[in-house]
Amino acid sequence: MELATRRLLLPFAFCSLIFAFMLLPVFVKARDTAIDAAAFDFKLPLGITRDLWSYFVPKDNPMTAEKVALGRELFFDKRLSADASISCAGCHAPERAFTDGKRIAEGIGGRTGTRNSPTLLNAMFNTGQFWDGRAESLEAQARLPLVNPDEMGNQTYEQIVMRLRGVPDYAKKFERVFGGTITMDAVAKAIAAYERTLVAGNSPFDRYQSGDMNALSSTARSGMILFRGKARCNVCHTINQGFGAYPFLSDGNYRNTGVAANVTGFAAVSRRAMQVASDFKPALLAELSKQSDSPLLGRFIVTGNTLDIGAFRTPSLRNVELTAPYFHDGSAATLADVVKFYVKGGNENAFRDWQLEPVDLSDDEQHDLIEFLKALTSDEARRLTEAGSK
Numbered sequence: 534m535e536l537a538t539r540r541l542l543l544p545f546a547f548c549s550l551i552f553a554f555m556l557l558p559v560f561v562k563a564r565d566t567a568i569d570a571a572a573f574d575f576k577l578p579l580g581i582t583r584d585l586w587s588y589f590v591p592k593d594n595p596m597t598a599e600k601v602a603l604g605r606e607l608f609f610d611k612r613l614s615a616d617a618s619i620s621c622a623g624c625h626a627p628e629r630a631f632t633d634g635k636r637i638a639e640g641i642g643g644r645t646g647t648r649n650s651p652t653l654l655n656a657m658f659n660t661g662q663f664w665d666g667r668a669e670s671l672e673a674q675a676r677l678p679l680v681n682p683d684e685m686g687n688q689t690y691e692q693i694v695m696r697l698r699g700v701p702d703y704a705k706k707f708e709r710v711f712g713g714t715i716t717m718d719a720v721a722k723a724i725a726a727y728e729r730t731l732v733a734g735n736s737p738f739d740r741y742q743s744g745d746m747n748a749l750s751s752t753a754r755s756g757m758i759l760f761r762g763k764a765r766c767n768v769c770h771t772i773n774q775g776f777g778a779y780p781f782l783s784d785g786n787y788r789n790t791g792v793a794a795n796v797t798g799f800a801a802v803s804r805r806a807m808q809v810a811s812d813f814k815p816a817l818l819a820e821l822s823k824q825s826d827s828p829l830l831g832r833f834i835v836t837g838n839t840l841d842i843g844a845f846r847t848p849s850l851r852n853v854e855l856t857a858p859y860f861h862d863g864s865a866a867t868l869a870d871v872v873k874f875y876v877k878g879g880n881e882n883a884f885r886d887w888q889l890e891p892v893d894l895s896d897d898e899q900h901d902l903i904e905f906l907k908a909l910t911s912d913e914a915r916r917l918t919e920a921g922s923k
């Protein structure tokens with residue numbers, strides 16, 4: 534018996550040793566790339582620390598100036614769409630704070646999707662990409678608009694890669710940055726690296742937080758008190774400070790405030806969702822997600838959890854003054870409309886977030902709250918939009 538154990542132990546020890554050696558280069562590499570991210574020469578705005586930013590740079594896609602420049606070029610290149618009519622910037626325009634200002638996005642041939650284009654400022658810090666968080670990273674996200682029939686309209690990734698390989702300048706740049714021929718993986722990595730430079734802080738709120746008590750007007754200050762108190766915004770759009778803080782005025786969660794519930798058809802599709810959840814099979818969920826009214830279900834499509842029916846990510850409120858219209862479906866035209874929505878406690882529905890309730894705010898208080906939201910605008914983002922509108 535003892536001998537048998539020993540016979541087993543030896544190969545086990547041997548294998549562990551081999552395994553440890555196999556992992557060694559991985560550790561060494563991870564260390565190297567972490568150093569790369571720190572070394573990338575990039576000035577972060579007030580309010581966003583380097584530690585926080587570095588945390589959101591994945592080890593397998595280190596930042597370099599050349600990669601960012603390549604990603605930027607791809608982001609603005611209409612040739613990434615099937616008919617060379619629209620680039621990423623077509624819906625995420627710098628002069629509109631990286632949105633399109635439309636209620637619902639318009640893609641190739643004027644086709645409309647189902648959702649409002651979110652800003653890409655600080656998108657790198659999102660807990661998941663898209664309003665329902667269905668993409669895990671910027672790299673995973675960047676591929677999807679390219680083959681979305683309502684967005685950039687390509688049939689396959691192969692098509693895009695072949696098209697880009699036909700541009701000698703791109704071939705050279707990819708070779709330099711990634712050391713090989715153009716692949717979809719490299720395209721996504723370059724675009725994501727560029728997006729990790731779209732960082733916006735340096736707002737009156739950041740200056741106030743860092744000790745400049747005059748950075749906020751007295752109306753914005755009373756708006757902030759309401760935001761944290763009576764208006765209950767802080768329950769989901771968290772303002773947290775100090776070590777490990779996530780300074781984006783979002784809890785990173787998915788919540789049902791009833792925006793989708795206001796649309797005819799929500800009751801019907803949520804009944805189907807309940808059915809799928811009760812005899813849960815991934816295939817049933819996949820089937821449901823192909824139906825045209827499924828975007829109303831929000832996060833449910835990702836998790837299959839009934840608590841997520843009609844839930845969407847609590848968005849960051851930074852730069853919100855510049856990104857109208859609001860909500861995942863663009864159904865609120867102004868910040869005043871948004872605040873009115875909260876005064877009545879969102880839209881009643883069976884899945885509404887239990888923490889959402891009507892709040893009693895006078896007209897003056899609503900005004901102050903909006904002044905606080907406007908104090909979340911980054912100076913640089915404001916300058917970009919002002920330059921663009923001239």
Ligand code: HEC
Nearest residue numbers: 621624638639640648649650651656662663664675678684
């Ligand atoms: C036709 C308009 C359109 C085009 C073109 C487009 N997007 Fe978007 N983008 C959207 C919409 C709409 C959403 C939200 C969709 C959803 O949540 O289901 C979105 C979401 C995103 C998000 C997630 C942000 C967040 O806060 O969740 C990122 C990142 C993004 N787009 C990057 C890109 C990149 C990179 C490209 C080019 C490869 C691109 N987009 C092309 C409309 C567009």
Ligand code: HEC
Nearest residue numbers: 764766769788792845846847848859860861871875886889
């Ligand atoms: C129960 C959680 C919760 C509370 C409380 C809450 N929000 Fe929200 N907020 C959300 C979610 C979730 C969304 C996205 C909803 C959607 O699009 O379906 C949102 C969206 C918004 C938007 C639109 C942002 C954009 O980019 O479209 C603004 C502005 C906003 N909230 C401000 C506020 C203010 C001001 C308060 C307090 C009066 C508040 N919120 C209270 C969860 C909450």
